[in-house]
Amino acid sequence: MFYREAGDFKTSYADDSQTFPIRFDRLRYYAVIAVAFGVIPFFINDYWANAVFVPFLIYAIAALGLNILTGYCGQVSLGTGGFMAVGAYAVYKLMTAFPEVSILIHVLLAGGITAVVGxxxxxxxxxxxxxxxxxxxxxxQFFLVWLFNKVPWFYNYSASGQISAPERTVLGHAVTGASTTAPAKYLFCLIILFALAWLARNLTRGTVGRKWMAIRDMDIAAEIIGVNPLTTKLSAFAISSFYIGVAGALFFSVYLGAVEVGEAFGIQKSFLILFMIIIGGLGSIFGSFAGAAFLVLLPVLLKNILVGHLGWATDLAAHVELMIVGALIVIFLIAEPHGMAQLWRLAKEKLRLWPFPH
Amino acid sequence: MNQMNPDGYTTADGRKIGPVLMEMKNITLRFGGVKAITDISFDIREGEIRAIIGPNGAGKSSMLNVISGFYVPQEGEVWFKGHRRGPMRPYQVARLGIARTFQNIALFDGMSVLDNIMTGRLTLMKSGLFSQAMWWGRAEREETGHREKVEKIIDFLEIQSIRKTPVGRLPYGLKKRVELARALAAEPRLLLLDEPMAGMNVEEKEDMCRFILDVNDEFGTTIALIEHDMGVVMDLSDRVVVMDYGKKIGDGTPEEVRNNPDVINAYLGVSHD
Structure with a gap:
């Protein structure tokens, strides 16, 4: 009895198209949000922030972005790493050029610049x-990484070719730089993710989302019923790139602090985020979260079990991790192309009638 | 029948047919060296059910694609609502008020029935990206308003029970009906149906005929349809265009067309002696 849809009647169309239409779902999501905002910040330490929460939040933003483009609009992109790099270098240039402006505005502007590039x-x-x-x-992907390596203006002519984030504060708390505390990092990313996820949900349940999905499912039919493919595809690219740019900006400024472009935003990053949305679920907001959580947690978990408990060598554990992720992707592509979100949806459908299916 | 009357005519069952809504003038469509349509002219009048028939490969679907803007003819003029239509992209044609269904169902498989029908109303939705992202004010009102209209169409076509089912899971006959619903949702002036009855059993055909007649009757929608089932065509349509090898060989009421020697020749063949 942990999932109930029966008796959950709607009496208006607005009710029926709300963010979480099922009452039980809604309560559970509210609970998760309350814990995320009200409980975790008081207990989070540096290990949990750096190993689990902050990368999860940032990858979730990137996965949302790619899911809008690939999952909803059906346009495959392997340039995610490159677009994240655009966000990172944009925020770096903005932070160093206008130190007095709030970092929050810089992050959003970096997203905007990435949207244009996208x-x-x-x-x-x-x-x-x-x-x-x-x-x-x-x-x-390759052009952007090459560009940021080759043109010294982007990294302010630093000798190492790296960019590193100076300290910036929000409401008196440092969110970038060496003295940042774990709760500050976590909350800064969480607030941005929360806002962006809410916007993504609104966009995908309304007209824009339907246009994207129409283009994805059958572009010729979509054009004939009145979808302009030009503006629809480009809006998907713009919004997707905005999300990915924000993720890149946070990845550099809040999470890593210092970045070498080829290492942090190489082709592996593009694939990692693509894997997240494939495993999590194409065309699903929840799937973006599930995929990001899965691929962030899996290495941590495996490392703890294999190295910490079984005493394996670190390099062996790393290789096993690669094999497991690879196998999972193959399995998901064959068995459930719509990912974990679809498994969840099926489970819900089964549970709708459980325990009396007849 | 008085075809020359510019104000229209009255059909055998007493419906008033209005003036010309769409006129095709000397349309020629070529694919490389192949002439799909040669010098065809006909008109579609307001409120009428107009059928286009002909043997396989006669160019019927190409003709429909010309009307819906998917193909641009090399020669000839397309007039709609008294204006000559320049070369347009299909989505612009849709905004003029022309909706269509497809020979092979072209629904959006990943979306629910409701969402599919809502996409039909895209041309009528005005709220901007930002207002939709915030789901506030105009966007929300618009969504609810359009939902109400869509629900009326759902009621009309009797598909309430599958409202939230993903389209990919529906059987063929229902998919055809959902496609009709999507086209209707656009509130078109002219509705193009490409073989609405193809592959259906007798019962489904009867349902579909009833829906087509009801649409014409209740909404006053002008309908142009392609169909192979002669019984259906002769029963439904007010006037029929007959095509063969890309040429028009007949045009008139079902009765006239049935007795036209060229039409009999094209369908049944004629002995050469």
């Missing part, structure tokens, strides 16, 4: 689709 690299999507588009975005 639209630029999204233009080929009007002509090509599928694998060919994936290759075009792959070009974006």
């Amino acid at each position: 639209v630029l690299f999204g233009l080929p999507s009007l002509r090509i689709k599928g694998f060919y588009l994936a290759v075009a975005t792959l070009a974006a």
Whole structure:
């Protein structure tokens, strides 16, 4: 009896299209949000923040972004790492150029700049689709990383070629730089993620989301019923890139603090986030969270079990991790292409009638 | 029948047919060296059910694609609501008030029935990206308002029970009906149906006929349809265009078309002696 839909009647259309239409779901989500905001900040320490929570929150933003583009609008992108790099370098240039402006505004502006770059690299999507588009975005990935390595202006001519985040505060608490506390980092990322996830949910349940899904499911039919493919695809690229840019900015400024572009935002990052949405669930907000949590937690868990408890060598454990992730992706693609979100949905459908299915 | 009357005519069952809504003038459509449509002219009048028939490969679907803006003819003019229509993208044509269904169902499989029908109303939705992102004010009102209209269509086509089912799970006959619902949701002036009865059993065909007649009757929608089932065509339509090998070989009431020697020739063949 932990999931009930029966007797949950709606008497208005507004009620029926709310964020969490099922009462039980709604209460549970509220509980999770309350714990995330009200409980975790008081108990979080540096290990939990750096190993689990902060990377999870940031990857969840990136996964949301890619899910909008790939899961909802059906445009495959392998340029996520490159777009994250755009966000990171944008926030770096803004932080160093305008130190007196709030970091929050810088992060959002960095998202905006990434959105512009995303639209630029999204233009080929009007002509090509599928694998060919994936290759075009792959070009974006390599070009952007090359650009940030090659042009010293982007890293302010520093000798190492790295960028590192100076200290910035929000309401008197440092959120970037060496003296940042774990709760400050966590809350800063959580608030941004919360706002962006809410916006993503609104966009995907309304007209914009339907346009994206129409293009994804059958682009010719979508055009014939009145969807303008140009603005629809580019809006998906813009919004997706905004999310990914914000994720990149936070990844650099809050999480890592110092970044070398090829290492932090290489092609592996693009694939990691693509795997997150494949495992989590394409075309699902919940799936973005599930996938990000899974791929952030899995290495931590495996490391604790294999190295901590069984005493395996670290490199062996790392290889086993790669094998497990690879196997999981193959299994998901074959058995459940819609990912963990779909498994969850199926479980809910079964539970709707449980324990009296007849 | 008085076809020349510019104000329309009255059908055998007493419905008033209005003036010309859409007129095709000397349309020629080529794919490379292949002529799919050669110099065809006909008109569709306000409130009428107009059928396009012909053997396989006659160019019927191409004609429908010309009307819906998917193909741009090399020669000829398309007039709609008294204006000549320039070369347009299909989504612009949709905004003029032309909706269609497809020969092979073209629904959005990943979305629920409700969402599919709501996409039909996209051309009527005005709220901007930001207001939708906030789900506040205009966007929310608009969503609820359109939902109400969509629910009326759901009631009309008797698909209440599958409202929230993903379309991919529906049987064929229902998918066809949902597609009709999506086209209707746009509140079109002209509704194009490409083989609405293809692959259906007798019962489903009867349902579909009833819906088509009801749509025409209740909403006053002008309908142009392609169909192979001659019984259906002769019963439903007010006037029929017959095509063969990309040419028009007949045009008139079902009765006239049935007795047209060229039409009999195209369908049954004629002995060459």
